[in-house]
Amino acid sequence: MSSSISTALSVNLNKVALVRNTRQLGIPSVLFAASMCLDAGAQGITVHPRPDRRHIRPQDVRELSALLRKKWPKAEFNIEGNPFHNLMEFVRELRPHQATFVPDSETQSTSDHGWSFPEDAERLRPVIAEAKALGVRVSLFMDPNPDMMAAAKAAGADRVELYTEGYAASRETSEAQSVLQLYAEAARAAQAAGLEVNAGHDLSRDNLTEFLRAVPGVCEVSIGHAFVSDALELGYTGATREYLRRIEEAGEQAPR
Numbered sequence: 482m483s484s485s486i487s488t489a490l491s492v493n494l495n496k497v498a499l500v501r502n503t504r505q506l507g508i509p510s511v512l513f514a515a516s517m518c519l520d521a522g523a524q525g526i527t528v529h530p531r532p533d534r535r536h537i538r539p540q541d542v543r544e545l546s547a548l549l550r551k552k553w554p555k556a557e558f559n560i561e562g563n564p565f566h567n568l569m570e571f572v573r574e575l576r577p578h579q580a581t582f583v584p585d586s587e588t589q590s591t592s593d594h595g596w597s598f599p600e601d602a603e604r605l606r607p608v609i610a611e612a613k614a615l616g617v618r619v620s621l622f623m624d625p626n627p628d629m630m631a632a633a634k635a636a637g638a639d640r641v642e643l644y645t646e647g648y649a650a651s652r653e654t655s656e657a658q659s660v661l662q663l664y665a666e667a668a669r670a671a672q673a674a675g676l677e678v679n680a681g682h683d684l685s686r687d688n689l690t691e692f693l694r695a696v697p698g699v700c701e702v703s704i705g706h707a708f709v710s711d712a713l714e715l716g717y718t719g720a721t722r723e724y725l726r727r728i729e730e731a732g733e734q735a736p737r
């Protein structure tokens with residue numbers, strides 16, 4: 482049974498910037514990628530401007546913010562990062578629709594864990610409050626632990642983003658169904674605590690529909706690595722349509 486919640490597709494453009502940065506030619510264009518994906522129906526854009534600027538750079542973030550405000554005012558801009566590193570500069574300057582707080586170290590190769598409660602609650606509370614006071618929705622990157630969701634809410638978060646690498650990695654194993662059940666329990670616990678639920682990391686064309694069918698009420702999926710890989714074969718428009726189709730197949734489709 483599909484819930485009334487529609488799942489929005491937010492395309493993460495980190496890997497477009499990663500390829501661009503290997504030369505001094507400005508191609509592939511991050512702005513062009515965003516334009517094509519939004520024109521094709523994606524409901525948002527996500528970036529993760531890491532402190533070492535390996536892919537998304539501050540200028541990308543500023544240009545994307547201006548582009549979305551000017552041409553796609555209904556699309557959501559989601560900026561990810563560690564609020565104790567460089568994320569809050571972007572939150573203060575650009576006031577994106579959403580800031581996703583991720584507890585990454587500055588040199589981490591990719592995101593691989595969520596926040597811990599109660600350990601992180603005290604230090605997160607003021608930066609969550611600051612972002613919310615600026616009108617920015619705050620989502621906390623979390624492992625699928627049902628027991629941590631009430632504390633995430635108490636710290637002031639609006640949403641949690643379920644870190645889905647564990648799901649993606651389990652799919653071909655005997656643990657697949659129990660892992661998927663854990664994500665569903667974590668989502669229900671978050672919603673019972675008054676949080677909305679996002680999901681991301683290692684989601685793909687192959688695993689997205691199954692995840693959304695099993696995990697209720699996901700508001701947004703942010704997808705980058707697999708999406709950009711698919712776009713190399715299908716183009717941005719084709720890839721966007723494929724991912725929107727997967728969401729639709731799961732019975733939850735955000736308004737276009």
Ligand SMILES: CC(=O)[C@@H](O)[C@H](O)COP(=O)(O)O
Nearest residue numbers: 495529561583591592681682
């Ligand atoms: C938080 C998360 O899981 C991803 O959004 C993250 O942006 C991936 O970062 P890389 O693209 O640098 O691997």
Ligand SMILES: NCC(=O)COP(=O)(O)O
Nearest residue numbers: 493681682683703705706
């Ligand atoms: N929050 C997840 C995200 O934005 C993209 O993660 P991935 O699809 O690149 O693994």
